[in-house]
Amino acid sequence: MTQIQELVERALAASTADGCVVVASENTQTNLRWAGNSLTTNGQMSSRSFTVVSTFDGPDGTSAGVVTRAVSTEDELDALVRASEQAGRDAGPAEDAAPLVENYAHNDDWAADPARTDVEVFRAFAPALGAEFDRWRKADQLLFGYAEHAVTSTFVATSTGLRRRFDQPDGMVQLNGKSSDFARSAYASVHTNDFADVDAAALAAEVEQRLRWAETRLDLPAGRYETIMPPSTVADLMIYAYWTASARDAEEGRNVFAGPSGQSRIGDELSALPLRLYSDPTYPGLECAPFEIATESGGGLQSVFDNGLATSATDWIRDGRLTDLIRTRAWAKRSGAEPRPGIGNLILSGEGGGFSQQEMIADTERGLLLTCLWYIREVDPQTLLLTGLTRDGVYLIEDGEVAGAVNNFRFNESPIGLLGRVTEVGRTELTLSREWGDYFTRTAMPTLRVPDFNMSTVSQAS
Amino acid sequence: MPEIDAAFLSYPARELAGVALDRATELGAEHADFRLERIRVANLNLRDAQLESSTDSEDIGLAVRVVHDGAWGFASGIARTADAARALAEQAVATAKVSRVLSSDPVVLAPEPVHADVTWISSYEINPFDVPEAERIGRLTELSERLLAADGVDHVDASLMQVLENKFYADTAGTMTTQQRVRVHPTFTAVNVDRAAGAFSSMRSLALPAGRGWEYLVGTGWDFDAELAELPGLLLEHVKAPSVEAGRYDLVIDPTNLWLTIHESIGHATELDRALGYEAAYAGTSFATLDRLGSLQYGSPVMNVTGDRTVEHGLATIGYDDEGVAAQQFDLIKDGVLVGYQLNRQMAHAHGSALGTTRSNGCALADSPGHIPLQRMANVSLQPDPGGPSTEELISRVERGIYVVGDRSWSIDMQRFNFQFTGQQFHRIENGKLVGQVRDVAYQATTTDFWGSMEAVGGPQTYVLGGAFNCGKGQPGQVAAVSHGCPSALFRGVNVLNTKTEGGAQ
Numbered sequence: 001m002t003q004i005q006e007l008v009e010r011a012l013a014a015s016t017a018d019g020c021v022v023v024a025s026e027n028t029q030t031n032l033r034w035a036g037n038s039l040t041t042n043g044q045m046s047s048r049s050f051t052v053v054s055t056f057d058g059p060d061g062t063s064a065g066v067v068t069r070a071v072s073t074e075d076e077l078d079a080l081v082r083a084s085e086q087a088g089r090d091a092g093p094a095e096d097a098a099p100l101v102e103n104y105a106h107n108d109d110w111a112a113d114p115a116r117t118d119v120e121v122f123r124a125f126a127p128a129l130g131a132e133f134d135r136w137r138k139a140d141q142l143l144f145g146y147a148e149h150a151v152t153s154t155f156v157a158t159s160t161g162l163r164r165r166f167d168q169p170d171g172m173v174q175l176n177g178k179s180s181d182f183a184r185s186a187y188a189s190v191h192t193n194d195f196a197d198v199d200a201a202a203l204a205a206e207v208e209q210r211l212r213w214a215e216t217r218l219d220l221p222a223g224r225y226e227t228i229m230p231p232s233t234v235a236d237l238m239i240y241a242y243w244t245a246s247a248r249d250a251e252e253g254r255n256v257f258a259g260p261s262g263q264s265r266i267g268d269e270l271s272a273l274p275l276r277l278y279s280d281p282t283y284p285g286l287e288c289a290p291f292e293i294a295t296e297s298g299g300g301l302q303s304v305f306d307n308g309l310a311t312s313a314t315d316w317i318r319d320g321r322l323t324d325l326i327r328t329r330a331w332a333k334r335s336g337a338e339p340r341p342g343i344g345n346l347i348l349s350g351e352g353g354g355f356s357q358q359e360m361i362a363d364t365e366r367g368l369l370l371t372c373l374w375y376i377r378e379v380d381p382q383t384l385l386l387t388g389l390t391r392d393g394v395y396l397i398e399d400g401e402v403a404g405a406v407n408n409f410r411f412n413e414s415p416i417g418l419l420g421r422v423t424e425v426g427r428t429e430l431t432l433s434r435e436w437g438d439y440f441t442r443t444a445m446p447t448l449r450v451p452d453f454n455m456s457t458v459s460q461a462s
Numbered sequence: 463m464p465e466i467d468a469a470f471l472s473y474p475a476r477e478l479a480g481v482a483l484d485r486a487t488e489l490g491a492e493h494a495d496f497r498l499e500r501i502r503v504a505n506l507n508l509r510d511a512q513l514e515s516s517t518d519s520e521d522i523g524l525a526v527r528v529v530h531d532g533a534w535g536f537a538s539g540i541a542r543t544a545d546a547a548r549a550l551a552e553q554a555v556a557t558a559k560v561s562r563v564l565s566s567d568p569v570v571l572a573p574e575p576v577h578a579d580v581t582w583i584s585s586y587e588i589n590p591f592d593v594p595e596a597e598r599i600g601r602l603t604e605l606s607e608r609l610l611a612a613d614g615v616d617h618v619d620a621s622l623m624q625v626l627e628n629k630f631y632a633d634t635a636g637t638m639t640t641q642q643r644v645r646v647h648p649t650f651t652a653v654n655v656d657r658a659a660g661a662f663s664s665m666r667s668l669a670l671p672a673g674r675g676w677e678y679l680v681g682t683g684w685d686f687d688a689e690l691a692e693l694p695g696l697l698l699e700h701v702k703a704p705s706v707e708a709g710r711y712d713l714v715i716d717p718t719n720l721w722l723t724i725h726e727s728i729g730h731a732t733e734l735d736r737a738l739g740y741e742a743a744y745a746g747t748s749f750a751t752l753d754r755l756g757s758l759q760y761g762s763p764v765m766n767v768t769g770d771r772t773v774e775h776g777l778a779t780i781g782y783d784d785e786g787v788a789a790q791q792f793d794l795i796k797d798g799v800l801v802g803y804q805l806n807r808q809m810a811h812a813h814g815s816a817l818g819t820t821r822s823n824g825c826a827l828a829d830s831p832g833h834i835p836l837q838r839m840a841n842v843s844l845q846p847d848p849g850g851p852s853t854e855e856l857i858s859r860v861e862r863g864i865y866v867v868g869d870r871s872w873s874i875d876m877q878r879f880n881f882q883f884t885g886q887q888f889h890r891i892e893n894g895k896l897v898g899q900v901r902d903v904a905y906q907a908t909t910t911d912f913w914g915s916m917e918a919v920g921g922p923q924t925y926v927l928g929g930a931f932n933c934g935k936g937q938p939g940q941v942a943a944v945s946h947g948c949p950s951a952l953f954r955g956v957n958v959l960n961t962k963t964e965g966g967a968q
Contacts, residue, residue, distance in 0.1 A: 032564075033937055035740045039564035042557050043536040043938075045832045047523065068519035070540050087518060090595040095512040119560065130564050144743035146937040174937075176743035187743075252617060253655035254662050261657055297515040298507060304515075374746075377873045379884060379904060382662060385965040387882050387904075389875045410873070410880050410906070412964035438939045456964060457906055457957075461746070461877035 004048065004114055007077050008157045014081045017054035017088055018062075019100045020159040021307045023295050024050045026114040029150035032122060036142050037133040044119055048072065051295040052084035053304045055100070061093030066304055068295055096303040098329040103161035104310065106291075114153035115167035121149045121195050125173070128200035136177070136204070141211065143204070144176040149195060154293055162308045166289040168344075169193040170441050172432055173200070176392060177207035179214075183462050184405065186210035187371055187392035189232065191432040191441055193285070210371070210393050216404030218396055220458075226367035227453035228360055228397070231431035231445035234348060236373045237386065237415035238277065238445065239436045242346050244384060245316060247325035248300025251335060256384035256416050257325055264325055271320035271419040274351045279343035280313035285430050286442035288344035301342055303328040311343050317419075345442035350425025357447045360426050362400040368453070369395040369402065372434040373411070384414045388435070389459050408462070409455035424449035464583050464675075466642050470500055470628040475640075478547040479632035482526045485551035487634060491528040491535075491558075493571055494551065495633035497784065498524055498542070499831040501625065502591060506598060508620040511606035513599060523831030526550040530558035532568025536834045572811040572822050574787050576636040582781025584643040585774045586675035590624040593676045598622065601679055602648075605690055609652050612694035614701065617653035622646065622679070623671075623931060625943070629784070637786035645777055645943055646678050647671035647931050648686070652693050654701050663901075665697040665886055668718045668868045670928040671943065673775040683775070696887060696899075703899040706888065708960040712863035713905060713953045714856045719885045720844070721928025721946035722869040727909040728760075728767055729842040729946065731878040732794045733825075734803035734813070745935050746876025749909070750800050752816050758800040761913025764847065767795035769804050769840035771824055776841040777929045777943035778827075784835035787824040794842065798913075806837040829940040836936045841929075843947035850921030853950040858894040859918070864903060864958065865889040865896060869928075871904070882906040884961065904959040915956060920949035 004026050011022045028046045032039060051068040065088025069080045125147060136143045149171040156164045171192040178185045188206040192198050241256075250257035250264035259265045281290040292309040294302040306329050315323045324340050332339040361369060376388035390408045397403065426447035433443060479496040486494035500522040507514040524547060525538040535558025537550045590598070606620045624646045632638040650667040669684045678684055715723070730748070735741055737748040750758055760767075770791035771779050780789055785807045794802045803817065806826040814820035827838035857865055868886025875881070888903040889896045907915075929945035 029938070031938055032561075034564065035742060036566075038566040039533075039561045040740055041534055041536065041834050042561045043538070043834055044553055044557060045538050045938075047521075047540055047832055049519075051519075064516075066515065066517045068517065070520060070522050072540050072542065083518070087516060087595055090599075091516050092513055092596070092599065095509065095514060119557065126560070126564070133564065142739075144739070146743060148938060174743055178742065182739070182742075182747065185742075253657055254617065254653060258660070258662070260660055296505070296517045374876060375873045377871045379871045379882075380902070380961045380965065381664075383962075383965045385961055387871065387873045389873070389880065391876055408875065408880075410875070410882060412882075412959070412961070414965050417965055438937075454964065456959065457880060457882075459875040459877075459880035460749075460908065461875040461879050 002074060004155060005111060007071065008155050010074060011052055011077055011081050012157055012159055014078055015054060015159065017085050018057045019055035021053040021100060021304065022050065022157045023154065023293060023307060025152050025154040027150060027152045028116045028118065029148060030117060030119045030121060031146065031148040032126065033146045035144045037137045050077065050080055052080055054084040054088035056088050058093065062097035063088050063091040064094045064304055065091055066296060096297045096305060096328055096330040098303065098305040100158045100160045100305065101162055101308040106164060108165050110163045110165055115151045117149050117151040122147065125195055125198055125200055132200055132204045140180050142178045142180060144178065145174050147173045154289065156291065156293060156308045158308055164291050164308050168288065171195055172437060172441065173198055173203060175203045175207055177211050179211065184211050184214040185392045185462060186214065189432045191430060213395055213402045214393065214405035218404045218406045220406045222409060222455050222457050224452040224454055227450045228364065228367060228369045229448045229450060230357060230370060231429055231447060232434055233370050233373045234445040234448055235431050235433035235443040236376055236435045237418065238346060238348055239433055239440045239443065240376065240386060241384065241415040245325045246300040247327040248331045250325055255381060257322065266322050266324060269321050270317060270416060271422060273422060273425055274319045275317055275348065275419060275425065276315060277317035277348045278313060278315045279345055280347065281311055281343055283345055283347060283444065286345040286444060288442055292341040300328060300331050301326050303330055305329065306341060309341055311341050314340060314343060347428065347444040348446060349428040350446055354425055354427040354446055356427055360424065360447055360449060361397055364397045364400060367397050369397055374435060376435045379412065384416050385412060386414060387412050408459040410457045410459055412454050412456045418450055421450055421452060422448050423451050464586060464589060466581060466583060466640055467628060473498060473542060475630040478524060478542060478544065481544045482547040482551040483632065483634050485548045486526065486528045486555060489555045491530045491555060493529040493634055495527050495631065497831060498630040500628045501830060504591065504624050506602055506622045508602050508606050510617055511603050511610055516595060521830055524550055525831045526554045527834060528554045528558055529569045529571065530555050531562050533558045533562040533565050534569055535561065538832045569808055570811050571807040572820050574807060574822060577639060577782060577786060577788065578636055579638045582641045584673050584779060586644045587682065588676040589626065589644060590646055590676040591626050605650060605686055609650060609690055609693060614654050614698040615652045615694050616655040619651040622648045631784060631786060633786050639782040639786065641781055643673065643780065644675050645671060645673050646675065648679055650690055652697050654697055663701045665693060665700055666868065667693060668886065670718065671777060671931050673777050673779055699899050700887065700901055703901045705902045705962055706900040706958060706960050708958060708963065710955045711958045712860045713956050714853065714860060714863065714865045714891065714950060715953065716867040716950055717924065717926035717928060717948045718868045719866045720948045720951060722872050723883055724842060724844055724946045724948055726872060726874040727878055727881055729839050731909065732803050733837055733839065734805055734809050735837045737803065744937050749877050749879055752813060755800055755816065759798055760795050760800050760910060761798045762916045763798045764919050765795055765798045765913055765916055766845040767842060768792065768845060769794050769842050771840045773841050775927060776945040778839060778841045778945060783824040783826045784828050785822065785826040787822045789824050792823045804837060804840055809837065827942055829942050833938065833940050836940060838935065838942045839933060839944045841945040844919065844949065846922045846925045846949035847919050848922065850919055850949065853920055853924050856918060856920055856950055856952045857891055857896065859952060860891045861893055863891040865891055879908050881909065902961045904961050906957045906959055912953065912956065915953045916951055917954055918952045920951060924950040
């Protein structure tokens with residue numbers, strides 16, 4: 001196959017549109033999946049995707065044709081450029097039209113080969129996992145889970161001369177342990193860029209400890225409980241709030257961030273605690289593209305016209321106050337504000353270092369400790385009420401210690417409502433959302449203490 | 463009659479399959495299969511009758527799956543050359559060797575009849591990819607503008623997703639299939655904003671995705687013009703409706719809502735891979751375990767549920783599955799009792815004695831050339847009562863209840879016990895009559911309690927085929943489209959929550 005950068009240049013050269021943006025990516029990934037102490041599936045995949053945006057200026061505005069293909073030959077690339085141009089001519093004015101991003105200084109190594117991965121990335125992890133299968137089989141307990149490593153090299157090029165590229169590694173291990181009768185279940189996960197930092201034995205030990213906690217089983221009714229939310233569960237809820245943070249929706253009165261008379265709630269206090277919710281493409285361990293990559297427009301959250309726009313650390317909430325919302329350049333111009341492109345990581349932190357989760361447990365007289373949340377869906381967009389379930393371990397804390405595992409619950413809670421009720425913020429650490437970890441992998445979150453988490457009904461699931 | 467897309471037929475599928483399958487056999491594979499797939503997806507999004515985005519994407523690639531020394535191996539790539547096909551076969555065998563070390567029970571596939579060189583095309587009239595973009599945008603704009611002009615409608619979101627899927631499959635037993643499917647999913651949502659009250663409300667068209675072509679947008683299978691004319695009035699009534707009082711209610715659930723409850727509480731729960739624990743760490747397991755086959759009382763005696771991949775316009779409908787098994791219809795629940803599961807060839811062989819069959823029922827599916835086939839959902843449908851009542855008759859049997867219409871929010875636990883659903887419209891029933899909408903309703907139940915409370919199902923005249931494009935399962939994640947048919951049905955004493963009082967502080 002032809003080198004991806006050559007194809008990008010060929011696409012730009014072949015374009016007869018008024019403006020052209022090419023977003024090309026090469027993805028390799030490898031995975032292992034296991035159930036009941038045995039590998040079930042595995043795979044190695046490679047793919048290449050080209051999106052060509054062709055823009056045409058007309059009397060009523062600028063139109064855009066956006067076509068994406070899995071291109072492997074020059075002929076296919078030429079056909080893609082033509083298809084994009086045809087779509088652009090057919091489309092009529094795009095409401096998110098903006099001038100293409102001009103070239104600017106940066107340090108990307110455009111010419112370097114795309115970064116790749118293969119099954120070799122598991123060379124230390126796979127045997128360590130195999131050893132755990134043996135150990136768990138002997139203990140009459142079961143391991144389930146999944147390990148994945150993916151590398152995507154993305155190239156953004158514009159007819160205005162910009163050439164940017166970013167190599168994004170992304171990996172994870174999810175480990176679920178169960179008793180042989182499936183009555184007890186525990187879970188641990190880790191996000192990793194290269195698997196060098198993954199310790200299968202340590203993850204398995206954590207799962208094992210939690211299964212031991214569950215040897216004492218207690219039943220609790222639905223109700224409101226003081227609850228220790230570990231970082232992964234906080235990520236579940238904050239990611240959803242972030243995906244909802246469209247300035248346009250807010251100013252049109254259509255989301256939880258809407259204020260009175262055409263304004264958003266920017267400036268409002270969401271929490272009395274000095275919480276900071278932000279994104280930073282340079283955050284250690286969570287590095288992500290420092291420029292906009294958009295293969296489609298939508299929701300006021302992203303625009304294909306903004307491809308290549310540089311991003312930098314952005315506060316969404318600072319000192320407990322809503323400070324900004326995501327805004328395309330087109331909407332920024334219409335609303336007289338600064339553009340705020342979305343960024344591929346999300347961090348929540350409190351003041352100073354914060355206590356560890358263990359310290360927060362020790363400081364709890366009676367409360368629940370969660371492991372994961374699951375099947376989270378929006379119930380009421382007005383308040384951003386979400387529903388979902390607890391999963392793989394809800395533990396009762398009494399007098400600073402775990403007293404046993406309790407039944408699962410269905411919750412109904414709003415992340416925005418919760419921010420206003422949090423009473424303690426722990427230490428921020430890298431974590432992986434269980435619910436959204438397939439789509440949004442780079443998060444750092446603290447453990448939170450909520451005095452009255454709404455466990456709406458009981459779930460019999462174990 | 464539609465034909466298989468000429469561009470797809472121009473790919474050298476047979477030659478590549480021959481190279482890959484020969485190489486896998488040479489390397490000692492007991493079984494090998496090859497897929498060449500192309501999936502075209504186009505999305506249109508309009509916001510307030512203005513084009514927000516139009517995208518057209520295509521994924522094409524090759525996949526080779528082998529059983530080698532009793533272990534699975536899988537590899538996929540995008541280059542369509544003989545060398546690439548051969549290399550994929552080698553990679554698949556190599557991964558099988560790696561996984562052999564970590565696997566316990568050897569993989570054996572249930573034998574199935576060979577289908578040599580067969581072709582199948584789904585039932586549609588107009589390939590939406592043959593309709594010029596300007597015409598498609600024009601239709602969505604026209605309908606959006608009409609909605610936007612109506613009293614009480616401040617914003618309108620419209621979207622159309624259309625898919626053209628082509629699959630070529632060949633295996634070492636000699637089955638060879640070439641198939642084509644088309645599906646469309648149009649949505650229209652009207653939004654009311656009350657700035658003074660700091661409130662907003664929305665209501666979506668009840669039209670559900672269908673295995674149809676462009677004709678669905680212009681009058682075949684759904685009347686958008688008529689439905690969207692009524693939507694603003696229903697939205698305004700919803701905006702002004704009182705908030706529901708939480709408690710137990712009798713529910714008459716319309717098929718436009720009930721299909722999703724079937725999907726979550728029956729469709730996923732009767733997937734054998736879930737019941738066996740293969741999905742335990744991700745999508746979850748099922749309370750309907752294999753030891754309860756033939757004895758589990760799933761619901762009331764009026765409950766009869768089938769799986770099928772044959773119904774016309776069904777989203778999971780196909781000629782042959784991704785293991786070369788012919789599509790069929792089968793029973794899952796009979797007179798309220800669990801009697802079957804959705805199967806693939808590996809599970810059918812491994813659990814033949816418990817299942818009482820050693821044949822697959824054709825539920826293997828990969829969502830793309832880059833993914834390995836999983837056991838995926840057939841069209842799982844609740845059967846109507848042949849001489850059963852109309853929706854109005856069901857409503858007439860209720861003293862105090864709610865008629866639930868249209869799906870919205872959905873969530874169910876990882877063993878398929880506890881679910882909570884909302885909807886688009888909630889019409890209060892008093893003494894057998896509809897007396898106006900209420901709002902902020904969610905209904906919540908445990909699966910077997912809920913289906914056990916089903917007193918009556920409507921007749922065939924109430925039957926609607928609903929469904930979704932976005933059913934997720936597996937790791938790496940796969941997305942599949944599936945339909946669910948059902949009649950209206952009457953449930954007694956279901957827990958109803960008020961979603962306003964559920965939120966916020968104590």
